Amino acid sequence: MGVDIGSSGCKVAIYLVDGALISTESTTYSVTMPGPGLFELDSRQVLDAVYTAMRTVVKRAGSDNRYLHDPLKAVSFGSFSEAMVPVSSHGEILGPSIFSHDQRGKYAVKRFNRIGQKAFYKINPNILGYSYSYPKLVWYRESAPDFNTKVWKYLNWSDFLTFQLTGEAATTYGHANRTLLFDLWKEKWSDELLEVGGVERRVLADLIPSGITMGYVKKEISASLGFPEDVLVISGGHDQCMNALGAGAISGGSSVTGIGTFECTTLVFDDIPDPDLMLGLKLGIEHHTAPGKYVTFIYNQGGSVQTWFMQAFTQDLIKEGVSEREILNRLTDEAPNKPGDVVFLPFLEPSGAPVFLPEGRGCFFGIGTGTDRGALYRALLEGESMFFLEAFEELSKNGLSITSVRATGGGSRSDLWLQIKADILQRPVHRVQHWESGTVGAAIAAGLATGVYVSLEEAVGIFSGTDASFFPRKEFTDVYARLYKMYKNGLGLISSREWRD
Template sequence: MSLLGIDLGTSGVKAGVFNLDGACIAQAYREYDMLHPQPGWSELDSSNVWKITCEVIAEAVAQAGNDPVTALSIGSFGEAVVPVSKGRKILDNSILCVDDRGQEHIDRLLADFGHEVFYAINPNLLGPNYSMPKILWLKEHRPEVYDAADLFLHWADFIAFMLGAEPTTNNSHANRTLLFDLKKNDWSDELLAWSVIDREKLAPVVPGGTVTGTVSNAMAEQLGLPKGVKVVAGGHDQCCNALGCGGVSAGRAVYGMGSFDCITPIYNMPSDLQEMCRNNLNVEHHLVPDLFVSFHYNQAGLLVKWFRDTFTDGSVSYSQLDREMPAEPSRLLVLPHFDTPPHHTPDTAGVIVGLRTSTKRGEILKAIQEGTAFYFLEGMDALKNLGLGASEYIASGGGAQSDAGLQLRSDILGVPVVRPVITEAGLLGAAMNAGIATGVLQNPEAAAELFVRHERLFEPDEKRHAFYREKHALYKQLQPSLQPVLKTL
């Protein structure tokens, strides 16, 4: 008996099979590329990603051999939705959060509600990255797609639906639409009325961890699964990461390292939502009942992939590039505002400062990672002021395999970073979610005790931390100093 976790990211999809001894017995992965039909546009080919997802599931299931899967769950990146018919026909590409389209609808929402009134319903920081502005863009510019779509499903829910489950939307992803009422734990009548998005095009909201059906016989045969595999509503990938890192109680925090770096503190429902708003923190349901999470994130992993694809011929591994990074701090400064600047600041872009003809590519890579870590320091101070700080971070995702990357983050943040034995915590969290929902695992605490083990602790070097604090002061000057030039560009 085993559990299948699926983790669908912006640049690739993984599937992992876990037995009830807490071991990963099979794993598969495939990458795919973003499409950029026009400057500022970023999409995924929905049909191609679905095809690749099926291949990855089939490969992992075949590797698992005679240990049959009984249940599965899916975690995926937030915001982006797939337009699909009730007959499971894919109707168009999926517009990603880093896509520029839809800002005009955010401006209109802000003018009509004001941020504080809106935040009291849906506690998110307003920007064009969410689902609602993308759906409204489709309604205006591709009405044939909007009209034909019976449902707009987030990727985790879309994969579940395509496998045979009933169409639903898990509550952590529903929150990323800007159409969700956090306290009601359901769609907001007020925000839906304002948006003029047809309610029936949004699936019913269920908590993550709800059984929503079984894999269809046809899909089971295609993927090599036994009949009757339960499909469990998953969640936002960072919520799955948190569960897979053992984040099952308030006071824990996770440092996810995938396409995006994301710091995720876990806490009880805040008593003062507006204080969270003033500190630029969102609030979202965790996969664990009665717990909530916030996200500080930037596109660190995507920048490393961009670096690899731009500065190599593609044959150089990430581990090789890691070895090229200097041991000491770089002499460069990087503003990591390539596609997702902080709080959706307009008129900015990525910047690399300090280049010389003696600069090696390893130093550029280290500076990119330093810049993405500098980005988090002010947010960490806000979390501490709200009592949501953590004494250590549990690292997860593909980036957590890098010793150099984890040490760099510990040095900059000034707190220990723990690498668990299973760093693909998104996969593990999705599998744990499937087991908890179907009664194979007793509860989140028991699941964490069984599955989550620590491998290594990275502690900050005091000298490097002090140096990085001084360098951070320079980093903070970059965007304001360069704003006139960036705006013109």
């Protein structure tokens, strides 16, 4: 069983040893805003949602003879990072899970100025900012001290689920890295960062790699979920790393693009890349869930930009009650079958590397009286792809090549978008057969730890086949070169303050 816990919902799936999907279920939960700049999840609501999905997939699988002959053996979890659950030593949930973009404790990041970004990066290779776990830990200690004294551990979500099922508390390297308090090279909590940051070591769990056997599911929980006896729990990890594992991105130079609400490209390294180079690119470094490998992430808006476009340009369809999926299908049909003259700059929100725009602003340009909704939609997909082309170019200039791209997530179901990506990135784009690769990655971790698979390569070979491949079309090379030049020129304009003055 693989469990993928996201920021707004979770997905659970059961796979056979041969990679066949037996049963799957999704559940949702809501972000609450208790005040301006405050974002949190009801920890109990999320746990109940995960349990509901797990219970449902097991019940559904019970009607499949293949499952009856090969019942559940192990489970692992992938989850979004940064947000942590405060728990007692008895497993009691003590409070909400504070989101990464919550403003609480943001002032504390300045404490690391004593060390400096360059020296800090040589311990914890991240670009300093308030979106990590650290500021929230400081806020708990300094603004809610009575509450903090009751807390035994703060656990990331995949580690928290492991704790709930087994009673064993540990934090995997990838999640630890997202706290800003982890020494990546020594694979331990950094005494220096804990001291300078003002965080107590006691509230942080011991550290382990992903893919470690944590124990059996407790009998009372196993019975409530409908599990067979003796189901093992395997340590999981950061959802983006699990997604990469499930998509087969396990060797240096490979990458996976997860296209969901946000689009994240995960690039894999065989060894720790040069920290000076990565700092210069303003990119972080993290342990992969694939043993001995490392990753970096490049983010931008993905499906959220499509949602904005639908709200802005398809009100006629929304008022008719047309579903979101059907609206996207109609926009695809309306889009021209080749590039035109319109360019979209996809910076509706602040962006990160390689283009840092603290005040996100996007725009369409090249519009004429003949420009219709379909042309704008195609330009939107092209602009999203050009953002990642710029990132790939910066990496290539510094010897970090990306040979091909594997696509996952809801956005990967769009043939139009993937073909545009291949044309613009000038690299093959492969859609994996299980497009919800987060659950696949967790299932692979479970299978490896229990000896079901002899090697990681064997497991990936079974699970990570491609559903379709898209290759660059030479007839569009010149026109996209021209549009990309327009994109870069437009980016120079919105990167300055002149457009607002």
